[in-house]
Amino acid sequence: MNLIIDLFNHYGYLVLLISLTLELIAFPLPGEALMTYCGYIVYTNKMNWTVSILVAASGAITGITISYLIGKILGVGFFEKYGHFVHLDKKRIEKISIWFQSYGSKLLIIAYFIPGVRHVTGYFSGITNISYRKFSVYAYSGALVWTFTFISLGKVLGANWEKYHSLMTRYLVIAGLITAAIIIIIYFYRNYKQKILEWLISTLQNSIRIFNSLGKIKILFAGIAATFLVFSVLVIGIIQDYLANEFGQFDEVIKYLVTHIFDESWMYFMRIFNSLSNNYALLVVILLTMLWISIKGSNKLYEIRFLIISYLGAEGLGILLKNVFHRLGPSGIIYTFPSNEVLISIVIYGFMVYLIIKQSKKTWIKTIITVAYFILCFFVGLSFVYFNIQYPSDIAAGFEFGMVWLSLSIILLEIYRILPKLRN
Known part of the structure; x- marks a missing residue:
């Protein structure tokens, strides 16, 4: 992290762009910490808030688009064989494939806030053949929300960015998981409402027979x-x-x-x-x-x-x-x-x-x-x-x-x- 901050202090926007591009391709880089630090630099008036968000979002969009295209071109077989190089072993592929098939692309927005998930969502969007139009709407919106959140957070925290960054990241992960859970519940309700109602009616009918x-x-x-x-x-x-x-x-x-x-x-x-x-x-x-x-x-x-x-x-x-x-x-x-x-x-x-x-x-x-x-x-x-x-x-x-x-x-x-x- 110290090396990246040193580079950031010299090359600013360029390091922000490249770092987030590489992170969304699944390189282990501290993107959230870097964006929070960027917000602190904005706080000191050495960088522009709007430009920083646009550059960071561009990096995230570039990275996740590259991973989407790679996933679409290479397919499941390639990643089952070589995916461990980018943290995509067979077990994880199976789990996240089920996740995508079950809950759709809307969770792409929330996935940015969940470490270990945002790094592979682009690949799985391509592997599972989500249309580029649908992918771009949710993935690019999520990139903007994600970068806006952490750069703005760093700007607000100011000199205390390092003190509060880890705690805020933790709370945002929790909030992301809660939001994802709510989306999943809504998804199940909308798509399986009739089955849920049938199960409820069956349970109530059995209860009536038992208790009369x-x-x-x-x-x-x-x-x-x-x-x-x-x-x-x-x-x-x-x-x-x-x-x-x-x-x-x-x-x-x-x-x-x-x-x-x-x-x-x-x-x-x-x-x-x-x-x-x-x-x-x-x-x-x-x-x-x-x-x-x-x-x-x-x-x-x-x-x-x-x-x-x-x-x-x-x-x-x-x-x-x-x-x-x-x-x-x-x-x-x-x-x-x-x-x-x-x-x-x-x-x-x-x-x-x-x-x-x-x-x-x-x-x-x-x-x-x-x-x-x-x-x-x-x-x-x-x-x-x-x-x-x-x-x-x-x-x-x-x-x-x-x-x-x-x-x-x-x-x-x-x-x-x-x-x-x-x-x-």
Whole structure:
């Protein structure tokens, strides 16, 4: 790394271009560290931010395009025989081939953030005969996002780039894996929705035959959901000491970034987003959701009932978690782990969004509403960090537990919606 930095200090853009080209061909070079260092040089005004991103993206695009063409021309047989020279042995080829065939090219965007994966995605795109048009859309977009992220990160970190780089890289890898998991879940849902529904109906029919009572079945599934939730809380409680150390590092890095990215000019917007999580705003959302259900709902009684249960359950879950963890917030007066405001916002806004997209038939409308929902929740959480009311780890935990409770609520709603039809 020191040698590359020395070369970078003398030849700047040229080293950035060549290094990222070689890394995406599968040479073991520290591309992320180099881009973060480049961001630091931008911070010192010795390089241009826009030009650096364009040069870095060009290098990544060149490298992944070369690997794509090599994979397309040489095919599977060649790499099974000689692939170990570029970290592509037969076992890895088989695993990643299944990964590509199952989840498609959309994960090319996320793959850049996962070490060991970005180096071979170009080859596998060619080996699996993904069309160049599809490959270029996702691979080139990913290259731009990847280079923008790390160069901008280095610029924001400034003189602390070396101190925080490894931690931020680690958190970005985790975020990339979580995003990839979400994409995989969405992929499975879209492509195997009918099979999942058939399996669910079969399971429910078997349950009806065994218990011969809808009431008992409802209690059974509610018990399973509650057991899963309690188990999750207990597991995190058991590893609390380890998490406390992780949270300290995470909070330090994120608070540093927030204070350097969002200055006083953001205060008005942060106040707006912060207000969207108070009880009055959430009450309005609940009333609007009830109005939507009364007009568009396919099963009004169940949907209103589960909306109320979701809200009350989120409140109760927040209280339970605070008493499990006993973690004081920045004020040192009240418990803030996890963020109750974020947890409830995730659930209430999410339940409303779910009902809306369930009725919508146009994919682009569903996409816009879903993206808007996550942006809203992100800035709601960010506002609490901005005003130093809660720690970043409080917000992250609020997101996690909120999504778990929202998912369980929606799953139970759909199960309870199906049961009477099966009984009849």
